[in-house]
Amino acid sequence: EEGFQQTPYDVLHPYADDTVLPSLLRRLLPQSAREEIEADLIRCGKRLVEEIRPLSAIVHHPTLVQYDHWGHRVDELHTSEGWRKLEEFGIKEGFVSIAYERKYDALSRVYSSAKILAMTGDCHVVMCPLGMTDGAARIIEVSGTEEMKRELLPRLISRDPSFAYMAGQWMTERPGGSDVSQSETTAIPTTRIPSDLGPPYLLSGFKWFSSAAEGNMAVALGRTSPVSQAPGSRGLSLFVIPLRHGAYPTPLSNGVRMHRLKNKFGTHGVPTAELELENTRGWLIGELGQGVKTVATVLNVTRILSALHLSGSLQRSISIARSYALVRTIDGGKTLLSNAPLHVATLADATLLYRAVTYMAFGTIELLGKSECGAASEEEEMRLRMLTPAVKAYASVRCPTAMEEMMGALGGLGYMEEVGIGRLIRDSLVERIWEGTVNVLALDLVRATKKPRVVESYMAWAQSVISSSAGVMELSAARKTIERLQGLLQNLLRLLSHALTNPLLPRIALNYFA
Numbered sequence: 001e002e003g004f005q006q007t008p009y010d011v012l013h014p015y016a017d018d019t020v021l022p023s024l025l026r027r028l029l030p031q032s033a034r035e036e037i038e039a040d041l042i043r044c045g046k047r048l049v050e051e052i053r054p055l056s057a058i059v060h061h062p063t064l065v066q067y068d069h070w071g072h073r074v075d076e077l078h079t080s081e082g083w084r085k086l087e088e089f090g091i092k093e094g095f096v097s098i099a100y101e102r103k104y105d106a107l108s109r110v111y112s113s114a115k116i117l118a119m120t121g122d123c124h125v126v127m128c129p130l131g132m133t134d135g136a137a138r139i140i141e142v143s144g145t146e147e148m149k150r151e152l153l154p155r156l157i158s159r160d161p162s163f164a165y166m167a168g169q170w171m172t173e174r175p176g177g178s179d180v181s182q183s184e185t186t187a188i189p190t191t192r193i194p195s196d197l198g199p200p201y202l203l204s205g206f207k208w209f210s211s212a213a214e215g216n217m218a219v220a221l222g223r224t225s226p227v228s229q230a231p232g233s234r235g236l237s238l239f240v241i242p243l244r245h246g247a248y249p250t251p252l253s254n255g256v257r258m259h260r261l262k263n264k265f266g267t268h269g270v271p272t273a274e275l276e277l278e279n280t281r282g283w284l285i286g287e288l289g290q291g292v293k294t295v296a297t298v299l300n301v302t303r304i305l306s307a308l309h310l311s312g313s314l315q316r317s318i319s320i321a322r323s324y325a326l327v328r329t330i331d332g333g334k335t336l337l338s339n340a341p342l343h344v345a346t347l348a349d350a351t352l353l354y355r356a357v358t359y360m361a362f363g364t365i366e367l368l369g370k371s372e373c374g375a376a377s378e379e380e381e382m383r384l385r386m387l388t389p390a391v392k393a394y395a396s397v398r399c400p401t402a403m404e405e406m407m408g409a410l411g412g413l414g415y416m417e418e419v420g421i422g423r424l425i426r427d428s429l430v431e432r433i434w435e436g437t438v439n440v441l442a443l444d445l446v447r448a449t450k451k452p453r454v455v456e457s458y459m460a461w462a463q464s465v466i467s468s469s470a471g472v473m474e475l476s477a478a479r480k481t482i483e484r485l486q487g488l489l490q491n492l493l494r495l496l497s498h499a500l501t502n503p504l505l506p507r508i509a510l511n512y513f514a
């Protein structure tokens with residue numbers, strides 16, 4: 001080949017070369033635990049780069065075969081080979097199990113989260129089914145029957161792909177996903193049989209968005225009292241639905257028909273289905289009429305995982321842009337991008353956000369770990385309740401925009417699918433919607449503040465953070481000034497471009513319509 005050939009960039013290690021995680025773990029973990037955990041992260045990171053990253057080419061949309069050649073309804077779901085391998089990898093690496101093995105007690109959540117963050121960039125949102133599995137494990141720990149704890153929990157938290165179960169979460173119906181009070185699915189009590197793992201009900205209705213459609217079970221809201229008798233969502237209860245378990249080897253065998261797979265903007269490997277339930281057997285979990293309150297345990301785990309999904313996707317985008325800046329030259333080949341102040345400022349902005357989101361997420365994760373081990377104080381429980389919707393909403397608004405900047409940092413190359421930032425942006429945009437839209441989470445924050453003392457406790461903690469980090473505050477004051485200046489400059493540019501183009505606009509419009 002003649003002419004200029006761009007040197008490919010070096011591959012960075014998702015943990016060892018990260019700008020935030022190693023120092024964060026130094027703060028959070030005692031040395032002995034950190035040494036063991038770091039060794040695992042370094043090993044896993046190597047696998048990610050060598051074995052998992054190449055799977056990207058074989059992660060495709062799932063397909064659904066509804067009828068066989070005899071005309072029988074079969075509803076066979078086929079996920080792509082790459083997707084199946086990613087799930088196997090996630091299960092073996094302990095995506096869900098680490099937090100439940102609790103080898104490091106409350107800090108086990110920090111361990112699993114560090115691993116999840118490092119894995120995110122290459123795992124194509126496999127944390128969707130695995131994250132909901134994590135939430136389902138927690139709900140069974142908290143509210144499950146003894147039978148569920150015996151039969152289902154060990155599978156949900158297993159590292160053995162041939163034994164492990166995955167779980168979905170069916171809340172959203174056609175009348176509303178944010179407001180589930182008009183849910184149409186009915187749940188009618190039925191006679192108990194020996195294989196039941198809880199009080200049995202038959203559910204009939206339509207579940208409009210069901211990800212992890214390849215899973216072995218789901219937790220589903222069903223109506224146990226009519227709207228007229230129970231206001232809001234008080235008529236809804238929560239059920240465990242067996243899908244590929246015991247007497248039900250397929251969803252169809254439990255009355256679950258797959259109508260369609262969603263044709264989505266991103267999360268292409270994830271099977272998200274529209275499901276019709278007809279006398280589907282489910283087992284009550286939690287109290288009757290308390291379905292939303294019970295399922296909130298799942299939501300509060302998956303929302304934190306959502307924040308990790310965003311910070312992990314931003315991490316990967318930054319890591320690509322950093323590597324590129326070390327090989328790409330400008331100014332007639334004289335200057336590396338990594339030495340161009342304006343470019344470095346762009347990378348630094350994204351890195352600052354990544355650091356902020358990751359610290360905020362891990363502050364929340366530390367509390368979740370404590371809460372799960374019964375070690376959180378009342379104040380910490382309140383703070384966890386506040387930080388959970390806040391970090392998910394903040395990250396879902398801020399991270400994708402910073403990822404767009406990182407795409408731009410590679411110029412035209414950044415727009416190429418092979419680089420992967422485009423896929424990360426597509427996937428991360430779903431976080432504005434699932435597990436609560438940004439505004440619904442803002443309202444959830446308001447809901448949390450209605451409990452006594454929550455605001456006072458939060459403000460006292462925030463005050464202590466501010467006074468213990470005076471240096472940081474000075475720095476942030478300096479940043480604010482810079483941001484204001486940048487804003488001013490942008491406004492000036494906008495004014496200038498308007499001044500230049502406005503007189504032309506009517507002429508262009510007239511010519512166009514002439």
Ligand code: MFK
Nearest residue numbers: 127128131171178233292293296302305306309434435436
């Ligand atoms: C990548 C990482 C992994 C993620 C994978 C995800 C895959 C996709 C999965 C999904 O998208 S699943 C569907 C997710 N759906 C949502 O997140 C629903 C969004 N809507 C809300 O969150 C609404 O706020 C809600 C449905 C909860 C409103 O319901 P209600 O019944 O109108 O709420 P209400 O009456 O205020 O609360 C009922 C009880 O629940 C109250 O308790 P009390 O009865 O004791 O007062 C609330 O305090 C409690 N509650 C509600 N939200 C809570 C909560 N408790 C703790 N934490 C919460 N977040």
Ligand code: FAD
Nearest residue numbers: 169170171172176177178209210211433434435436437439
């Ligand atoms: P709506 O609730 O109709 O919201 C529409 C708009 O109204 C939003 O902008 C929202 O912010 C706004 N809004 C709603 N209420 C208020 C309010 N009180 N004040 C101000 N604004 C408000 N659901 C599941 O149950 N299980 C799944 O596995 C699942 N997987 C999904 C996978 C994907 C890829 C996607 C995109 C969605 C998935 N969902 C799943 C559904 C998701 O949880 C819902 O789409 C989401 O909760 C929003 O519900 P909705 O679509 O009915 O929108």
